[in-house]
Amino acid sequence: MIILAATPIGNLGDASRRLVEALANAEVIAAEDTRTASSLLRALGVDNRPRMIALHEHNEVERAAELVELAREQDVLVLTDAGMPAISDPGFPLVQAAAAADVTVTAIPGPSAVLTALALSGLPTDRFTFEGFVPRKSRVPALSKLAREERTMVFFESPHRIAESLDDMATAFGGDRPAAVCRELTKLHEEIRRGPLAELAEWATGGVRGEIVVVVGGAAAASLDLPTAIAQVLALVEGGARLKEAATEVADATGLGRRELYEGALKERGR
CATH class of the missing domain: 3.30.950.10 (Tetrapyrrole methylase, C-terminal domain)
Incomplete structure (x- = not known):
């Protein structure tokens, strides 16, 4: 199977007993940075020399199929530099490929930023x-x-x-x-x-x-004030939207009038 293992986000004391046991027994580790993974084993006092395979943002799509096939025969422990794999870190293409190939994926939960x-x-x-x-x-x-x-x-x-x-x-x-x-x-x-x-x-x-x-914090239920809404219209225009389309989008989102947003944005652009 494929095992996604959460690693400490800073304090090594947050490493779980399950993580330490998994590292000690691992035969294959797919790591975002193999040097970081090796340092983690040493820091946790784990005396194990598993096969290390690099799995990072530049190769994870291509390497997913290889790791899925490997996981049919033995466990593959997946590590990122900190936190849970696949969460703003390498791992998602691998999980997706494993699910499609009916290969079991499990996780060792842990620290989350x-x-x-x-x-x-x-x-x-x-x-x-x-x-x-x-x-x-x-x-x-x-x-x-x-x-x-x-x-x-x-x-x-x-x-x-x-x-x-x-x-x-x-x-x-x-x-x-x-x-x-x-x-x-x-x-x-x-x-x-x-x-x-x-x-x-x-x-x-x-x-x-x-x-x-x-x-x-999330937005309050009430609409934004008009100056802030106009600033959003102008920001959308800067991003490539047409003024009329931007005014309509912000009007729909805020409940403010499209016309007043359009005219307010025109006025600000003329300054």
């Missing part, structure tokens, strides 16, 4: 959506499509883009939208910074280090 950040954020946890990594390009148009999402949203982001991303989130969602920046989760310098997006964006300009998860 998504759930840890959500629980620590101080934002509603009863309903949430994981949006993965913040888009690198056309962020405001992409984020604007989530402006009316009422569930709490969880994003991954890198430290060198976090300031720009938070600023774009403030534009797309409104500067007063509550959020939390969670960095270095489970590590020595863990920090949870909570506040409105505009305030967090200003804080981040000073530089933020480490692995980062951003949690953003």
Whole structure:
């Protein structure tokens, strides 16, 4: 079978007994980075030298078939650098191929940056959506499509883009939208910074280090204020949409009038 194994997201003490046993007994490990996997075995005191196969974003589609066939004969333990395979990490094409080939897939659950950040954020946890990594390009148009999402949203982001991303989130969602920046989760310098997006964006300009998860509160049931909605229209236009289409999309999402959004956007563009 194929075994997806969650690894610590920072603190090695979070490694489960099942994970340690699986590593000790593994004959084949498919790893995002074989060096990282070897370091994990040493750090956990596991004296085992399994066959290591690289499984990363650049080869996972091509390697899936090979690993599925291998898993018909012996267990294949799948590891990523941190957290659960297939969740914003290599693994999904392999699981998909295994399911299609009727090869058993199971998991060893464990640490999750998504759930840890959500629980620590101080934002509603009863309903949430994981949006993965913040888009690198056309962020405001992409984020604007989530402006009316009422569930709490969880994003991954890198430290060198976090300031720009938070600023774009403030534009797309409104500067007063509550959020939390969670960095270095489970590590020595863990920090949870909570506040409105505009305030967090200003804080981040000073530089933020480490692995980062951003949690953003969902939209209130009421419509966005008109200036924020107009900013979303303009963001969609910047992303390639026609003004009329952008005004209609935001009107449908917010309940505001298409005409006032269209005319408001025209006025802003003329400044």
